[in-house]
Amino acid sequence: MKLGKVENISGIKLGILGTHLGVLEALVPSDEGLLPRDKDGEFVVVSGTKKLLELSPVKVDLIQLLSFGNTLPSEKDALITKLRALGVEPQLVMMVSGVNPMKPEDEDEAVAQLLHNINAAKRNHTTEINSTSMEPWMEGTSPSDEKDFQDRVTQNIKLHFRAFQEADLTNSCVKNWNLEFLRPGEFATFTSLEKIRPVLDGLNEKVGRPFFRALIDAAHCGDSGLSIAQNAQIISEMGANDQIGPFHCSAPTTRGCLSSDDGWVSALLTANAQTGKLPSAFVELFRHDDQAFAELRQLVPGHGVDTTMGRTYIEVVVDGLVDTVRRLNNLKNRGMI
Numbered sequence: 001m002k003l004g005k006v007e008n009i010s011g012i013k014l015g016i017l018g019t020h021l022g023v024l025e026a027l028v029p030s031d032e033g034l035l036p037r038d039k040d041g042e043f044v045v046v047s048g049t050k051k052l053l054e055l056s057p058v059k060v061d062l063i064q065l066l067s068f069g070n071t072l073p074s075e076k077d078a079l080i081t082k083l084r085a086l087g088v089e090p091q092l093v094m095m096v097s098g099v100n101p102m103k104p105e106d107e108d109e110a111v112a113q114l115l116h117n118i119n120a121a122k123r124n125h126t127t128e129i130n131s132t133s134m135e136p137w138m139e140g141t142s143p144s145d146e147k148d149f150q151d152r153v154t155q156n157i158k159l160h161f162r163a164f165q166e167a168d169l170t171n172s173c174v175k176n177w178n179l180e181f182l183r184p185g186e187f188a189t190f191t192s193l194e195k196i197r198p199v200l201d202g203l204n205e206k207v208g209r210p211f212f213r214a215l216i217d218a219a220h221c222g223d224s225g226l227s228i229a230q231n232a233q234i235i236s237e238m239g240a241n242d243q244i245g246p247f248h249c250s251a252p253t254t255r256g257c258l259s260s261d262d263g264w265v266s267a268l269l270t271a272n273a274q275t276g277k278l279p280s281a282f283v284e285l286f287r288h289d290d291q292a293f294a295e296l297r298q299l300v301p302g303h304g305v306d307t308t309m310g311r312t313y314i315e316v317v318v319d320g321l322v323d324t325v326r327r328l329n330n331l332k333n334r335g336m337i
Contacts, residue, residue: 006057010328010337012273014321015062015246015282017093020313021048023292027065033072035079046082052314053086058321060088062280064130064246067092067120069113076120090124091246092117093180093215094131102135102152102189107159114163122172128279130178130215130246133160134199138295140188150198152189157202164207178245180215183223185299192224193234200243213245214238216272217284222252222264223300232271239275247272249324250284253300256307257285258320269327273337281328283320287313 008014018026026044029035036044045065053060063083067076076092083090094117099106114133121129134156143149164170164177179199181190190196196214203212221231238244247269251261258265272278286293288306297304308316331337 004057006322006325008059008325008328010273010325010332012278012328012337013061013280014058014325014328015064015091015280016049016052016060016317016321017064017066017282017284018045018048019066020285020287020317021045022287023066023290028292029068029071029075033070033075035071035075043079043082045079046086048314049083049086049088052317053088055314056318056321058318058325060321062091062282063088064091064093064282066095067117068095068097069116073120073123077124080120080124080126091126091128091130092121094118094129094133096131096133097137100136100140101133101159102140102155104155107155107162110159111163111166115167118163118167118169118174121174122167125173127173127175128178129174130180132180132182134179134181134190134196135187137182138186138299142188149189153198153202156199157206160199160203160212161206164203164211169211176211176213176245178213178215180217181220181224183220183300184225185296192226193221193231193238194226197234197238204243210242213243215245215248216268217248217250218261218265218268219248219250219252219255219284221268222261228264228267231268235268235271236275239272239277242277244272244275244277244279246280246282247278248282248284249320251307253302254305254307255284255286255303256288256305257309257316258283258323260305260307266327269324270331270336273328273331276337278337281324283317283324285313285317285320
């Protein structure tokens with residue numbers, strides 16, 4: 001039975017990612033740079049989003065899209081146009097693959113991949129961009145000492161500021177760039193909110209304003225080794241520095257139904273909202289059997305547990321949207337935002 005409409009009164013925009021449709025099945029381009037399409041020739045992300053919007057009693061404002069450097073520009077543009085026609089505003093989450101952003105010798109290629117995506121954002125008048133561009137996925141090694149860590153911070157600042165300059169983001173439609181850290185195993189260096197801060201501080205010092213912010217994911221916070229209280233304290237401090245970007249409502253380890261989050265989503269959603277700087281909250285789930293995460297399931301005990309309990313993944317995301325908007329509305333009603 002479909003629920004009646006649930007209005008979002010919080011002032012914080014609500015979004016989804018297409019990851020619940022399958023990363024390889026919906027988001028990763030072919031060798032020819034073409035994005036996945038269904039049997040009717042429609043983008044998988046578009047047809048999946050249509051089904052979700054039909055089912056959801058909550059208005060969805062935004063969708064974040066994993067965006068790769070080898071996707072044809074025409075494909076990116078067409079996908080963005082089709083999603084906007086559904087009344088959902090797309091944001092790119094820029095991926096860097098085949099290079100190590102922390103190595104100076106890889107800087108040129110990493111910047112080229114970032115510019116490919118930034119130019120797509122500029123062509124399509126996007127105001128906010130995101131990226132997981134600080135290190136390679138599941139390929140890195142941990143810093144050998146503090147100097148090694150600082151060298152990686154320095155190179156990341158250099159690389160991202162170079163992309164900022166070459167894209168002329170100062171004079172563009174893009175208002176801010178959100179950097180995301182990942183859990184240990186996925187990343188080897190920037191694996192917590194604490195570790196990403198020096199990069200943000202250094203970049204914003206160069207830009208002269210808080211242009212670079214953190215994309216804060218509850219799952220990554222929960223798997224980072226820092227407690228809820230430690231993460232909340234850092235979030236409060238970053239809020240004072242205007243470094244709060246979008247928040248991902250995502251369950252630690254399982255990456256499934258938000259009921260498996262053990263309190264992390266609710267606690268950190270509240271911490272982010274209380275800063276007064278939270279622009280948006282996204283519900284993010286991964287399929288428990290997603291081919292793209294087979295290696296991660298072997299690495300991390302508990303990742304890949306089926307939390308659907310008889311529901312489709314679209315239904316699980318809709319449940320997450322309802323849960324999230326009710327939490328935001330209650331924070332508003334209680335005067336906490």
